[in-house]
Amino acid sequence: MFESIFSRQLANPSGLFGRLITARWLEKANVGMNALTLESLALGTNDRLLEIGFGSGYLLEQVLSSRSCDDVAGVDVSQEMVQHVSRRLRRHIENGKAEIRHGDIESIPFGDAEFSALCTVNTLYFWRDAKLALAECQRVLKPNGRLAICFNSKEDLAQWPGHVHGFTLYELADVEEMLVAAGFTGIEKRTGNDKDQGEFYCLTGIAA
Numbered sequence: 001m002f003e004s005i006f007s008r009q010l011a012n013p014s015g016l017f018g019r020l021i022t023a024r025w026l027e028k029a030n031v032g033m034n035a036l037t038l039e040s041l042a043l044g045t046n047d048r049l050l051e052i053g054f055g056s057g058y059l060l061e062q063v064l065s066s067r068s069c070d071d072v073a074g075v076d077v078s079q080e081m082v083q084h085v086s087r088r089l090r091r092h093i094e095n096g097k098a099e100i101r102h103g104d105i106e107s108i109p110f111g112d113a114e115f116s117a118l119c120t121v122n123t124l125y126f127w128r129d130a131k132l133a134l135a136e137c138q139r140v141l142k143p144n145g146r147l148a149i150c151f152n153s154k155e156d157l158a159q160w161p162g163h164v165h166g167f168t169l170y171e172l173a174d175v176e177e178m179l180v181a182a183g184f185t186g187i188e189k190r191t192g193n194d195k196d197q198g199e200f201y202c203l204t205g206i207a208a
C-alpha cells in the first residue's frame with residue numbers, strides 16, 4: 001500500500017505529502033545522482049540549462065548558488081513541485097536567472113534551440129513515449145548542446161518492490177540505443193553508486 005502511494009508520488013509529487021515528504025526525501029536521496037549529472041555537463045557561464053523533472057529543485061539551486069551558470073530553467077509535470085520550486089528560487093526568478101514552468105518532457109513548453117544544456121534525473125522511468133521525449137530534447141537544444149540523463153540501473157530498481165507501480169525499467173544499452181536513434185552523438189557513460197540509490201548511470205550525448 002505505502003509502496004504504491006510512494007511510487008505515484010515519485011512520478012508526480014502532489015499535495016501536502018508531496019511537499020513535506022516526497023520533496024524532502026528527493027532532496028536527500030538523490031544528492032549523488034545530481035552531483036554526477038552536474039559533473040557530466042560541466043556547465044560554464046555561457047550555458048543556458050534546462051532541467052526536466054526538477055522535483056525539489058535541489059539541482060537547480062546547486063547550479064545557481066555555485067554560480068556555475070546564471071541562466072537556468074525547469075519544467076515539471078507536478079503542479080506542487082512547480083509551486084514549491086518557484087518559491088524556493090524566487091530571488092533568482094526575480095533576478096531573471098531562473099524560469100520555472102509546468103509541463104511534460106513529451107511537449108516541452110519552450111521554443112526550438114533555446115538551451116545549450118539539458119538534464120533530467122530520475123524521470124526516464126515515467127516517460128510514456130521515450131522516442132517523443134528525446135525528440136523534444138533534441139528540439140529545444142541548440143546544435144552541439146549537451147543532454148545528460150541520469151537513472152538507476154534496472155538491476156537495482158528491480159529489487160525495489162515499488163517499481164511495479166508505474167515504473168518502466170531500462171537496461172543501459174537500451175537507453176544508449178534510444179539516444180543514438182534520436183540523433184545524439186558522442187554518447188558517454190558515467191557510473192555512480194551510493195548507499196541511498198545503489199548503482200546509477202549518467203549518459204550524455206551531443207545534439208545534432
Ligand SMILES: C[S@@+](CC[C@H](N)C(=O)[O-])C[C@H]1O[C@@H](n2cnc3c(N)ncnc32)[C@H](O)[C@@H]1O
Pocket residue numbers: 010011012013026027030033052053054055056058075076077078081103104105106120121122123126127128
Ligand atoms: C523521482 S522525481 C526526481 C526529482 C529530481 N530530478 C531528483 O532526482 O531528485 C521525478 C520528478 O520528475 C517529474 N516528472 C515525472 N514525469 C515527468 C514528465 N513526463 N515530464 C516532466 N517531469 C516529469 C515528477 O513530477 C518529479 O518531480
